[in-house]
Amino acid sequence: MKAYITIILLFYTSLLIAGDKINIKGHITSGKEHIPFATISVNDGAFGTSADDHGHFLLSLEKGKSYQILVSAVGYQPQELNFTAKNNQQEIHFNLTKDLLQLNEVVVSSNRREQSRKETAAVVNVVSQEIFVASSSKVVADGLNFVSGARVENTCGNCGAASLRLNGLEGPYTQILMDSRPMFSGLVSVYGLEQIPVSMVDQIEVVRGGGSVLFGANAIGGTVNIITKAPQFNSYEVGTNMGTIDGKSNDYNAYFNTSVISKNDKTGAYIYGSYRHRDAWNANPNDIWYKVDDDGNAYGDPLKDDFSELPRLKTASIGTKIYHSFNDQNKLTADLRYIHEDRRGGNKLNEAPEKTDITEWIDMGIASGSVNYDWFSKDKKTHINAYSSLQYVHRDSYYGANQAQDGYGLTTGTTYVGGAQINQNFGKMFNADSYFVAGTEYIYDNIFDKKLGYNDRNDGQYVPDAPVSNQESQTVAVFAQNEWKGKKLSVLIGARMDYVMIRDNENPDNNKEVPSFNPRVNLKYNITPDMQLRGGFATGFRAPQMFSEDLHIEVAGGQAVRTVLDPDLKPETSLSYNLAWDYETQIGSVQTYFLLEGFHTRIKDRFDNQYQYLDDGTLINYKRNSTSDAIVQGINAELKVAPSEKLNFQGAYTIQTAEYEEENGWGDEETSTSKYILRTPNQYGSLTLNYKPAQKWTTSLTGVYTGSMHVPLLPGGFINGQPVENESLIETETFFDMGMKVSYLTRLSKNANIQFGAGVKNIFNQMQDQFVSGADRDAAFVYGPITPRMYFIEIKIGNLLN
Structure with a gap:
């Protein structure tokens, strides 16, 4: 015993x-x-x-x-x-050694899995918190100008819609994601970049060139992935920013965020909120214009211009992201957010819209939520992710001119995204580390748009609730890719199959079913441990469906509009190639990084809109494929230098050509054609410089350069009191929008720091030479910097400010 x-x-x-x-x-x-x-x-x-x-x-x-x-x-x-x-x-x-150039960020946009930016097979640019702070960015649109190959522009002088161009391609060719999900529907995308406050953003990842293999349609020019902040540790921050253009047009912003983590690190919550109020701004209040009769003749006394070039904004947002880790293998994340915006441009902003000469107004609410579940195997080699996201948009609007009573509209949109993917680390395969990603995704999107009433042009009868669009699209997709990472050579091969079903409940002739198969190949070769060569090929597509910008254009006259798709309309497709060389080195204490990237994108079967009136006065938007391909090609260059912790610099520059294969019509006259892709400069770039002259002081210098481009000017309105009678193509001047900021940080208490900042944006007041006045002006005749010279001050309080 x-x-x-x-x-x-x-x-x-x-x-x-x-x-x-x-x-x-x-x-x-x-x-x-x-x-x-x-x-x-x-x-x-x-x-x-x-x-x-x-x-x-x-x-x-x-x-x-x-x-x-x-x-x-x-x-x-x-x-x-x-x-x-x-x-x-x-x-x-x-x-640890400080990464003064922040080259080792963890990114997910290249391969849909977390990895160091330096290890990705495709070039990924990151807009970090440092850039937001240096440029005093309030919203996502403010920070995207500091990425090579990217340019944010204002596309409308009335509503101030901001659009992002990647590698010279217009906004609809860029896929914008929220936490890797395609929640930026056509309805949201027109104003969305100005609706997302940076207080909820951790970083923005930008992948230029075709990326449809992983993220679906519209990623022809590239993919922008907005990564929202997640709870990491107990922290808080509150702040306010006040800017003024002329003492009358002010821009006020206030925000807060806080993160709370349980003692065992298993549960955390991040809560944020912000409010922004920007007054409208008029660039040419001393110009004059006249009323115009139906024959286009001016009459009456001259009137002083009172039309806005920047609309009035009131934007509020609130949201939260919560996670709970059941153990090392299971994690559940959920987020909720709501954004409300009231945006109005035109004239007589304090009067009812139907009493003005022209008004573009939206009152928009966006509610969204998502649930994300992650499972990891014990050895962490298998990761399964399942997700479900829902978004609802309600938009009241008025688009009308000359006291139109029928300019009111209502638009609603519902977007649902659900899917699952598996990430598998197979270990060594063919003498290289092998990583496999596969998944499936379902996307539902509905846009319902109606006029709340219009007067029929034939008999003048009032027609209530006239539908403009009631279109549903459903996408079912599967994707897979494998990456082999060797010591010298890495190879990534993948493909995605999308099947898009489009249903137009107002016009069944517009129904479409579109299959699209898109492959992707990326190669990365390590010439040395600090020097890489990357090359890639990808295809992309854009389905023939209704986009919100179509609605924005069509309802501008307060009339009935019907979109008709060509029975033979095919999706737009693209072929993208890129080759990039980058080099990172440290000479003494000086860290440097240089990137040179060549790109070439060809778009086939481009969508082309043609407008015509029917006998009953209805305006028809006929959408067909163009026979002329669009070709954008050029070189992106980046340079980053950090001699010490006190000083760092980064610059980006793009040289490109953006043209159609054949002359492309852009106006009503047969002679109004151009080979240029309009509103696209052949040269543009940016720079940021941060210098700390003392421990508590920081100075920042930012600049955005925009080269000359061709911009159309359509008839209507007045310039310097003279009527614009003919359409013309304007070659613009060049611009350099420079900003400067000085900030001071000190301790407020044991758990709180306070930072004061002051500065000026657009120091040299670089703006376009001429503006158009009058109710019939071409609102799209805007170019160059969005905001004139603005002085600002800001205050921040938080426990992690540095």
Whole structure:
């Protein structure tokens, strides 16, 4: 019996010894400063922890076992250590080097899985918090100008709609994502870039060129992935920004955000909110215009211009993102957000819209929510993600001129996205690390738009609730890709199959079923550890469906409009090629990075809108395919230099051509043709410079250069009191929009810092030479910088300001 008990005791003692856990303390520094809230990952993410606000952490490890421990923190180069747990007296010390150029951000947009930006097969640009801060950005649109190959423009002098062009291609050719989901429907995309506050954004990832393999339609020019903030540690921040153009036109913004994490790090919530009020601004209040009769003749006394070039904005947003980790293998994330915007441009802004000479007004609410579930295998080599997102949009509007009583409209939109994907690490395959991604996705989108009434042109009868569009689209997609990462060569091959079903409940002749297959190939070759060569090929497509910008144009006259699709209308398709070389090096303490990228995109079967009136006065928008391809090609260049922690610089420049194969019509006259893709400069670029002359002081310099481009001017309105009678193509001047900011940071209390800032945007007041006045003006005749010279001050309070 004693022998039996002895054997049992020895057995259990051996188990206890084999599984004996010891606590290992550690701390993380950079020089003499401790780094708070760094992430500690053990054995390629098998488990881990986070450092506290003083840079210390605790790991529970098995005695005698060896581990790979990776430490990473925002703004620092990651560091890995092989460690064997021996006893409780051991302590681990990591001394991180600052990543002054932020080249090692974790991104997801290249391959739909988290990886270091330096390791991606495709070039990924990141708009970070540093750029938002340096440029005093309020909304997403403000920060996107600082990406090579990207340019944000104002497309309407009345409503101020902002559009993003990637590699010279118009806004509809860019796929905009929220947390990797295509929630930017056609209805939201027209104004969406100005509706998302940077207070809810962690970073923006930009992939230029065709990306339809992973993210579906519209990614012809590229993909912009807006990554929203997630709870990481206990923090808070409140702030306000006040800017003024002339003492009368002011722009006021206030925001807050807070993040709360449970003690066991299993549950967290991030809550944010913001409010913005911008007054309308008139660029040419001293110009005169006249009323015009039905024959186009001016009459009456001259009138002073009172039409806005920047609309009045009132935008409020609130939202939250919550996560709960059940264990190391299961995590559930949910988010809710609501955005409301009241936007109005034109004249007589304090009167009812139907009493004005022209008004473009929207009152828009966007409610959305999503649920995201992640499962990881114990060895972290398998990751399954399932997601479901829903968005509802309600938009009241008025688009009308000359006291039109029938300019009111109502638009609603519903978007649903659901899907699942698997990420599998197969380990070594063909002497390279193999990573596989596959998934399926379902997208439902509905746009219902109606006029609340219009007067029939034939008999003058009032027609209530005239539908403009009631279109549904459903997309079912499957995608798969595999990446082989070798020491020298990495190869990525993938494809996506989309089947798009379009139903027009107002005009069944517009019903379409469109299959689209799009492959992708990317190669990455490591010439040296710090020098890479990347090349890629991808196709893309855009389905023939209603877009919100179509609605925006069509209802402008307060009349009945019907969109008709050519029975033989095919989807737009694209072929994209790119080749990029980048080099990262450190000379002494100077960190440098240089990128040179060539790109070529051809778009076939472009959508072409033709307008004509029927006998009953109805305006028909006839959408067909053009026989002339569009070709955009050029070179993007980037340079980043950081001589020290006190000084860093980054610049981007693009040289390109954007033309049609044949002359393309752009106006009503047969002679109004051009080979140029209009509103597209052949040269543009940006720069940012940050300098810290003292520990608490920071100065920032930003600049956006826009080269000359061709912009159409249509008849209507007055310039310098003279009527615009003929359509013409204007070659614009060049612009350099420079801004400057100075900020001071100091401690307010033990858990609070306060930062004061002041500066000026568009220092040299670079604006277009001439503006059009009058109710019949061409509202699309806007170009160059969006905002004139503006002085601003800002205040921020938070526990993590630095």
